[in-house]
Amino acid sequence: MRPKIGVLALQGDFEAHEKALRESGSEPVLVRTRADLDSIDGLILPGGESTTMLKLLDVEDLFEPLRKFGETKPIFGTCAGAILLADNVVNPQQRSLGLLDLTLERNGYGRQIDSRIASIELDGKPAEAVFIRAPIIRRAGPAVRVIASYLGTPVLVENGLHMAATFHPELSSENRIHELFVKKVQNIEKAYLNYTETT
């Protein structure tokens, strides 16, 4: 089964996600309106500028529909997308979807790591992580599972239905992180189908 996975395409780095999703066994769909959410099994919120994205979400009347979508379907937020997904955002404070039990500080690595290609460990093997004015995870709730860390703080996490990366997995040559999300979407779909068949 090739799940249909949306990429929010209002602003930011959505085309590279589209390509990575296609190469990872899913059918990408660019999401620009509320109706686009109806046909997809999961969604990626890309990197870019979270304040601009928030404004555009209001223009398209998409903020509340996205929050609702996230109550039952998996969302993967990368960089600015992770900021949109978090519970709490500081530096400065701003509105967010509140779907991940995280506090994120925008541009939290400061000027020293303004932009950097780092090596992280993923499933016991090295992987590339591209940081661009990245947020830092300042607090992670008890149900958050850390998948990868960098310089002692989590950079790739899972919390229930959702995932977040503070870097840009779509800018690496490998698609291992997109493959993880595609698998997560497939597993959730399977669990849902089993549940509806047995009830």
Ligand code: GLN
């Ligand atoms: N600094 C941006 C923000 O605060 C995020 C940067 C990114 O997505 N690469 O929204």
